Each structure stands twice: as structure tokens, then as C-alpha cells.
Amino acid sequence: MQTVLELAHVCRTYHRGKETVEALKNVSLSVEQGEMVAITGPSGSGKSTLMNILGCLDVPDNGAYYLLGHNVKNLSQAARTRLRRDAVGFVFQNFCLLPGLTARENVELPLIYRGVPPRQRRVLALEALCRVGLSERTEHRPGEMSGGQQQRTALARALVGEPRVLLADEPTGNLDRDSAEVVMELLETLREEGKTVVLITHDDKIAKRAERVVHICDGIVH
Ligand SMILES: Nc1ncnc2c1ncn2[C@@H]1O[C@H](COP(=O)(O)OP(=O)(O)OP(=O)(O)O)[C@@H](O)[C@H]1O
Numbered sequence: 001m002q003t004v005l006e007l008a009h010v011c012r013t014y015h016r017g018k019e020t021v022e023a024l025k026n027v028s029l030s031v032e033q034g035e036m037v038a039i040t041g042p043s044g045s046g047k048s049t050l051m052n053i054l055g056c057l058d059v060p061d062n063g064a065y066y067l068l069g070h071n072v073k074n075l076s077q078a079a080r081t082r083l084r085r086d087a088v089g090f091v092f093q094n095f096c097l098l099p100g101l102t103a104r105e106n107v108e109l110p111l112i113y114r115g116v117p118p119r120q121r122r123v124l125a126l127e128a129l130c131r132v133g134l135s136e137r138t139e140h141r142p143g144e145m146s147g148g149q150q151q152r153t154a155l156a157r158a159l160v161g162e163p164r165v166l167l168a169d170e171p172t173g174n175l176d177r178d179s180a181e182v183v184m185e186l187l188e189t190l191r192e193e194g195k196t197v198v199l200i201t202h203d204d205k206i207a208k209r210a211e212r213v214v215h216i217c218d219g220i221v222h
Pocket residue numbers: 014015016021022023041042043044045046047048049050093
């Protein structure tokens with residue numbers, strides 16, 4: 001089994017004026033290919049900070065993070081962006097959909113960055129929206145969709161490029177039980193396909209469906 005994600009003694013401290021927040025304290029964690037790991041912990045415990053580092057959107061102040069064997073700190077900005085684009089699908093806690101684009105256009109974005117031609121992009125985006133149960137909403141803009149529909153659009157955008165790693169910050173946070181079930185089954189299918197899935201959740205029932213639950217409290221992983 002290949003180790004896909006590896007954090008070794010990672011620290012991340014935020015500075016705001018004189019105030020400092022130690023959001024991650026000496027976190028070590030490794031995740032193998034094909035694993036599904038749930039991260040749980042109270043609000044403000046460092047979960048999104050951890051996800052940002054796992055997704056190469058942020059780098060540790062101390063310690064090392066290896067993604068697919070690459071020490072992220074040693075990569076140039078361009079190489080880091082490329083690694084993220086090719087290897088990681090990200091579902092953000094606040095979706096981060098572009099308001100001026102339709103659901104389909106939002107889902108096409110990662111494919112544009114990868115240089116996929118327009119016709120193929122469209123087909124793949126519609127397929128991904130269909131997988132999350134949104135075939136009826138492909139031409140709606142985020143402001144014309146419910147919170148749960150936006151969340152599923154964000155999931156479609158994360159999985160459209162077939163990333164090896166899927167990082168999902170509260171992917172079922174805004175969903176009713178049936179829609180949450182659709183999303184969880186989809187994540188389980190992706191894992192069965194050999195993808196590595198890390199999801200943050202407050203919901204114990206959701207967390208139990210992962211092979212491993214990692215609990216974080218005050219920036220410390222237990
Ligand atoms: N950009 C930032 N600047 C300063 N402090 C920050 C910043 N981002 C997060 N923090 C602080 O770091 C800590 C961890 O935040 P984080 O967003 O990782 O929590 P979380 O576990 O995702 O919480 P939630 O469950 O509410 O989403 C919090 O105390 C937060 O206030």
C-alpha cells in the first residue's frame with residue numbers, strides 16, 4: 001500500500017497582530033491509498049487548517065507534509081499548484097463556488113485548468129452532476145440553488161477530474177438524510193475505486209462509516 005498523505009510533526013500558528021493561535025500542534029498522521037479517514041473535533045479545533053495543509057493550499061510552519069511522496073515545502077509555488085490540480089479534489093466548507101457561473105460551468109473549472117477541450121469538459125461535468133443527483137440543476141447559478149445543492153455541486157467539481165485524493169470539509173453538513181446518504185455512498189464508491197478520501201464531519205454516524213476516525217482537539221490529534 002502506498003502512503004498518499006503523510007504529516008510529520010506539523011505545526012501551524014496563525015498570527016494576527018500580537019495575538020497568535022496555535023491551530024495545529026505537532027500533528028503526525030499518515031493515510032494510505034484507498035483509505036477513508038474521518039476527522040472529527042469541536043469547532044475551532046483545527047480541522048479546516050489541517051485540510052488546507054493536506055490540500056496544499058497552505059504549508060506547515062514546522063514539520064513536514066508529504067503528498068504522494070513529495071515534500072510540499074520543497075516544491076515551487078507552480079509545482080505545488082500543479083500537484084494540487086492533478087492529485088487533489090477539494091470540497092470546501094463554504095463551497096467556494098463562483099457565483100457568476102452555472103453549476104455545470106463551476107464543475108468544468110478544474111478541467112479548464114487541466115486543458116481538457118470544451119466538448120469533453122461539458123460531458124464530464126454533466127456526468128459528475130448526475131452522480132451527485134443534480135441533473136436537473138446544471139444551468140442554475142449558485143444563488144439559484146439550495147445550500148445542499150450547492151454543496152453537491154462543490155462535490156461534483158471535486159470529483160470531476162478523477163483525483164487520487166478527495167478532501168471534503170463537512171460534505172454532508174447542509175444535507176438532509178437522503179441527500180447525505182447519496183453523498184456518503186458516492187464517497188464510498190470512490191474509495192472502492194482506490195481513491196483516498198479524507199472527510200471532516202461533526203456527525204458521529206457519518207464518521208463511523210470511515211475505516212478510521214481521527215479526533216482533533218485544540219490542534220492536537222488523538
Ligand atoms: N486565517 C486565520 N487567521 C487567524 N486565526 C485563524 C485563521 N484561520 C483559523 N484561525 C483560528 O485557528 C483555529 C482553528 O481554525 P479552523 O478553521 O481550522 O477550525 P475548524 O476545526 O475547522 O472549526 P469549524 O468546525 O468551526 O469549521 C481557530 O481558533 C480559528 O479561530
